[in-house]
Amino acid sequence: MVTRRRTRGYTMLEIVVTLAIFGVFLFIIVTLTAEMRRNEKKWPVNFFAHPEVGSVLARMRRDIYDSTARPDNFETYNSSPMTLIVYTINDDGTAETVVWDFTTPGEVHRKAFKATMLSSEWAAHGLPMFTATTESMPSGQEAVRIQATDKEHKLAIDELIVPRPHA
Amino acid sequence: MRRSRGFSLVETLVALAILAIVITTTIAMFAERTRRLRDASETVLAFQALSNEAEYWRREPFAQIDKADNQTFKSDLDILKPLTPYTTEVKVDSPRTDVRNVTLTIRWAKREAHLGVARADTGGSGLW
Numbered sequence: 001m002v003t004r005r006r007t008r009g010y011t012m013l014e015i016v017v018t019l020a021i022f023g024v025f026l027f028i029i030v031t032l033t034a035e036m037r038r039n040e041k042k043w044p045v046n047f048f049a050h051p052e053v054g055s056v057l058a059r060m061r062r063d064i065y066d067s068t069a070r071p072d073n074f075e076t077y078n079s080s081p082m083t084l085i086v087y088t089i090n091d092d093g094t095a096e097t098v099v100w101d102f103t104t105p106g107e108v109h110r111k112a113f114k115a116t117m118l119s120s121e122w123a124a125h126g127l128p129m130f131t132a133t134t135e136s137m138p139s140g141q142e143a144v145r146i147q148a149t150d151k152e153h154k155l156a157i158d159e160l161i162v163p164r165p166h167a
Numbered sequence: 168m169r170r171s172r173g174f175s176l177v178e179t180l181v182a183l184a185i186l187a188i189v190i191t192t193t194i195a196m197f198a199e200r201t202r203r204l205r206d207a208s209e210t211v212l213a214f215q216a217l218s219n220e221a222e223y224w225r226r227e228p229f230a231q232i233d234k235a236d237n238q239t240f241k242s243d244l245d246i247l248k249p250l251t252p253y254t255t256e257v258k259v260d261s262p263r264t265d266v267r268n269v270t271l272t273i274r275w276a277k278r279e280a281h282l283g284v285a286r287a288d289t290g291g292s293g294l295w
Contacts, residue, residue: 010176018176018183021183022183029190029194036198042249043208043249046208046211137222137223137226139226154249155246155248158215158243158245158246159215162226
């Protein structure tokens, strides 16, 4: 007995059924992915994974912890949420005035002065928008509140740093 | 003899099923990665708030620590906005008359984060 081979292509019904099944699958995947992305937008960027942000915070913590005063102004700088001025003690026991300048978007500049002479300058780029404000603690001490927001203005960093008591 | 017919419907369905499994697995891995990143972000936000709150509790006058009406969070919790709805709790234990253990807790979704502060009565209004 000779069996005749089937040489035709797909019928319309076969193609429609196959595409319908795959279409349903794709629809489910796309819907789930879109939902996931919508949820993700709720979250601020986790800047703690960024080395530049880490180095800014580490330097700032040290300056603030060891500070003995926060002058209202220094040379051409005036203290504001965009400019933090601290008088801080160094490892060698000498003191310097440190100006943290957040006025340029995406950049943070640290300038240290011995008396009025610029002694060191450091800058970091590709950063969120930082601000520094003052907050009163129950002990009467004044803490520096460092905040940073991402490009969508979501608060990503909020850290209270209280200077160490100095005798 | 050369086979000249096309694929059967079963062959095509099997191929698509394999493709579907591969795509689903990839998406599932991606979703798991996203979930872990979100968990990490939540933890970072919660511990920033706990750390700020601890700064307040380290400076609270010793006599005020275990007062029932004082046991609430005192710091600004703006940073916790993405965790809404969340709850906070302050629990104070007194293992000795001159020691207070303050446990700060933030609960959100099905997760929670704790931070403990131990305070000793040094007789002054100092930091420790």
